[in-house]
Amino acid sequence: CNIYVKSQRAGERVMRSITQFLEKRLKVKVNPDKTKVGSPLRLKFLGFSLGVDHNGAYARPAKQSQQRVKKALKLLTK
Numbered sequence: 593c594n595i596y597v598k599s600q601r602a603g604e605r606v607m608r609s610i611t612q613f614l615e616k617r618l619k620v621k622v623n624p625d626k627t628k629v630g631s632p633l634r635l636k637f638l639g640f641s642l643g644v645d646h647n648g649a650y651a652r653p654a655k656q657s658q659q660r661v662k663k664a665l666k667l668l669t670k
Contacts (some may be wrong), residue, residue, distance in 0.1 A: 596632045603629035 595610065597603050607629050614620045635642045639657040643650055653661075 594632070594635070594637065600629060 593610075595603075595606055597606055607627070611622045611627070614622055633643050636654050636656075639654055640651050641654045
């Protein structure tokens with residue numbers, strides 16, 4: 593789940609509220625290692641880099657995902 597707000601401070605406040613709701617009302621454990629507050633302009637999500645540049649918004653495979661695919665292809669084509 594991604595939630596975007598205007599500032600870091602607002603993000604931290606929303607994060608606390610959402611985490612509390614999920615854990616207390618829905619009885620869902622939130623993994624703090626996978627949960628963070630950050631800028632939507634430089635986001636890596638599900639193997640994609642999301643952002644905005646001079647051409648507008650983009651979604652492209654993250655560098656780490658590209659490297660993993662290249663490595664797998666090299667092993668398959670040996």
